[in-house]
Amino acid sequence: MTWFSIGTIADIPLRGARCVKTPQGKIAVFRTAENEVFAIEDHCPHKGGPLSQGIVHAKSVTCPLHNWVISLETGKALGADEGAVKTLQLRNEDGALFVALESLMMAAE
Known part of the structure; x- marks a missing residue:
């Protein structure tokens, strides 16, 4: 597994996100109020809205386009x-934050 440096937790606002370009494409990295960090694709499955521009609450993000909530x-x-x-x-x-580029996982069915 290859770990790719994406910056530091301080680069991401509390209850916010930032977009990161990686060799496998653009991802969104989120920081919760509890300082947990998550990385997901930066497009909503509904209409492709930019999840990185959504509202972070608990361990979810609300898409800014049509209010879909994504875990x-x-x-x-x-x-x-x-x-x-x-x-x-x-x-x-x-x-220091690192993302595993070879481990893209589809959400469990």
């Missing part, structure tokens, strides 16, 4: 909506 842990749409985005393994080493 940051699983990539699945929550509530009555159906669909999912890919999630990526993320490692936090004393504030």
